[in-house]
Amino acid sequence: xxxxxxxxxPASSVDEALEALVRxxxxxxxxxxxxxxxPAMRFRLARPAMLVDINPIAELDYLRExxxxxxxxxxxxxxxxxxxxxxxxxxxxxxxxxxxxADPVVRQMGTVVGSLCHNDPxxxxxxxxxxxxxxxxxxxxxxxxxxxxxxxxxDSYTTAVGTGEMAVEVRFPTPSARTSGxxxxxxxxxxxFATAAAGVQITLAPDGTIADAGIAIGALGPxxxxxxxxxxxxxxxxxxxxxxxxxxxxAQTVADPxxxxxxxxxYKRAMAGVLVGRALRQTLERLGVGGLA
Amino acid sequence: MKINxxxxxxxxxxxxxxxxxxxxFLREELGLTGTHVGCDxxxxxxxxxxxxxxxxxxxxxxxxxxxxxxxxxxVEGLEEGGKLHPLQQAFxxxxxxxxxxxxxxxxxxxxxxxKHKPKPSEAEIREAISGNLCRCTGYQNIVxxxxxxxxxxxxxxxxxxVGS
Numbered sequence: 519x520x521x522x523x524x525x526x527x528p529a530s531s532v533d534e535a536l537e538a539l540v541r542x543x544x545x546x547x548x549x550x551x552x553x554x555x556x557p558a559m560r561f562r563l564a565r566p567a568m569l570v571d572i573n574p575i576a577e578l579d580y581l582r583e584x585x586x587x588x589x590x591x592x593x594x595x596x597x598x599x600x601x602x603x604x605x606x607x608x609x610x611x612x613x614x615x616x617x618x619x620a621d622p623v624v625r626q627m628g629t630v631v632g633s634l635c636h637n638d639p640x641x642x643x644x645x646x647x648x649x650x651x652x653x654x655x656x657x658x659x660x661x662x663x664x665x666x667x668x669x670x671x672x673d674s675y676t677t678a679v680g681t682g683e684m685a686v687e688v689r690f691p692t693p694s695a696r697t698s699g700x701x702x703x704x705x706x707x708x709x710x711f712a713t714a715a716a717g718v719q720i721t722l723a724p725d726g727t728i729a730d731a732g733i734a735i736g737a738l739g740p741x742x743x744x745x746x747x748x749x750x751x752x753x754x755x756x757x758x759x760x761x762x763x764x765x766x767x768x769a770q771t772v773a774d775p776x777x778x779x780x781x782x783x784x785y786k787r788a789m790a791g792v793l794v795g796r797a798l799r800q801t802l803e804r805l806g807v808g809g810l811a
Numbered sequence: 812m813k814i815n816x817x818x819x820x821x822x823x824x825x826x827x828x829x830x831x832x833x834x835x836f837l838r839e840e841l842g843l844t845g846t847h848v849g850c851d852x853x854x855x856x857x858x859x860x861x862x863x864x865x866x867x868x869x870x871x872x873x874x875x876x877x878x879x880x881x882x883x884x885x886v887e888g889l890e891e892g893g894k895l896h897p898l899q900q901a902f903x904x905x906x907x908x909x910x911x912x913x914x915x916x917x918x919x920x921x922x923x924x925x926k927h928k929p930k931p932s933e934a935e936i937r938e939a940i941s942g943n944l945c946r947c948t949g950y951q952n953i954v955x956x957x958x959x960x961x962x963x964x965x966x967x968x969x970x971x972x973v974g975s
Contacts, residue, residue: 526812526829526876556872557853569829571877601927621942623859623920626866627873708941709854
C-alpha cells in the first residue's frame with residue numbers, strides 16, 4: 519500500500535529543515551533512513567502532511583570522537599558503526615548493537631538518531647543509549663539543547679523532541695579504558711522486532727571492582743527501561759556469580775512486557791533475566807573476568 | 812515533483828508524486844520489472860537495488876524523490892554487452908535459484924557486499940543475505956554462487972578467463 523499523500527521538502531541545511539518543521543508544526547515529520555517511518559506511513563499508522571528529508575544535509579553524516587564523547591550525526595547509518603574500526607573495546611556495546619539492528623540491508627539506510635527518535639519499544643538503540651548514558655542534541659530555531667537519554671525517551675514512540683525541533687546528534691560519553699559491553703537480543707528471525715533485549719556496559723576500577731555499570735532492557739515494556747536497582751548493586755562491588763544472579767532478578771522485576779505471538783508475559787520476564795545475565799557475563803569475560811557462568 | 816535519476820547509466824527525468832516508492836518508480840514508470848516486490852514492507856529483500864553503487868537498499872522502503880540526483884543500479888544493469896555478470900553466471904552455474912523471485916534482490920545485495928568485502932567468508936555471505944528471504948533453495952546454492960563470483964571477481968584476469 520502507498521502512504522497517504524504528503525508534501526516533500528528536501529533540506530540542504532539544518533536551518534532549512536527547521537524552517538519547514540516550524541511552519542508545518544505537528545503535521546511534519548523528519549525523514550532520515552526511513553526504515554521505520556516509511557513502513558509506518560505505508561500502513562497508515564503515520565500520516566504526516568509534510569516530510570522533511572534531512573538526507574541531503576551532508577554535515578549531519580559523521581562519526582567522531584571529540585571532547586570526551588563519541589558523536590554520531592543524524593544521518594549516520596548503522597552500517598557505518600557496524601564497519602567502523604574506531605569503535606574498540608570501550609564502545610563494544612555500540613558496535614555490538616550496530617551489528618544486530620534489523621537486517622544488513624536495512625542497516626545501510628537506517629540511522630541511530632532516527633531509531634532513537636522513532637523510539638519503538640522494541641528498538642535497539644534506546645536500550646544501548648540508556649546503558650551507555652547517551653545524550654541527544656535537539657535543535658530548534660532558537661538554538662540547541664542537550665537532553666539525557668532518560669529524559670529523551672518519554673514513552674512508546676514519544677520523545678522529548680518538541681514541535682518545530684529535530685534531533686541532530688547523539689553523544690555517548692567516552693568511558694575509561696577498562697570498559698566493555700554486550701548487547702543481547704532474542705528475535706524470531708533476522709529483522710523481526712525483538713522478543714526481548716538487554717544492553718550492558720561496565721567499567722572496572724583498578725582493584726577489580728565495578729566502577730560503573732549501565733544496564734537496560736528493551737521490548738520488555740512501553741519503552742526501553744533502565745534497571746537502576748541492578749546498576750546500584752553492581753557499582754563498587756566485586757563481580758561474582760551471586761551478584762549477576764541478583765542483577766538478573768532486578769531485571770525481571772523491572773520488566774513489564776506485553777504478551778504477543780513472540781511470547782507470554784512469564785516467558786518475556788524470564789528472558790529479561792536471562793539476557794541481562796548473558797550480557798553481564800559476556801561483558802565481564804571481555805574484561806578478562808571469567809568463571810562466572 | 813520533478814526528479815532526475817540515473818538508472819543503470821541512463822538518465823531519466825520524470826515528474827512523480829512524493830509518495831511514489833522507488834520500487835514502483837522502477838517497475839511502472841521505467842518499465843524495469845527486474846526489481847521484484849515481495850512483502851512490500853521491508854522484510855523480504857526482493858526489491859533490493861544499489862544506491863550510488865555502494866549501498867544496498869530496499870526500494871520498497873525508499874521514495875523515488877529520495878533518489879533525485881542519485882544513481883541506481885538494478886538487476887538489469889548487471890550484464891554488460893550480453894555477457895552475464897559473474898554473479899549472474901554463478902547463480903546459473905550453482906543453481907542458486909529455483910522460482911527466481913528473490914533472485915534480483917539476492918544479486919544486488921551480493922553485488923554491493925562484494926564491493927565492500929571482495930573475499931567474504933561463508934559466514935559473512937550468510938550474514939549479508941540474512942535480510943533477503945528465499946523460500947526455495949535453503950540458501951545453500953546461493954551461498955555457493957556468491958562464493959564462486961567472489962573467487963572470479965578477485966582472480967587474476969588470466970585465471971578468470973580459464974574459470975569462465
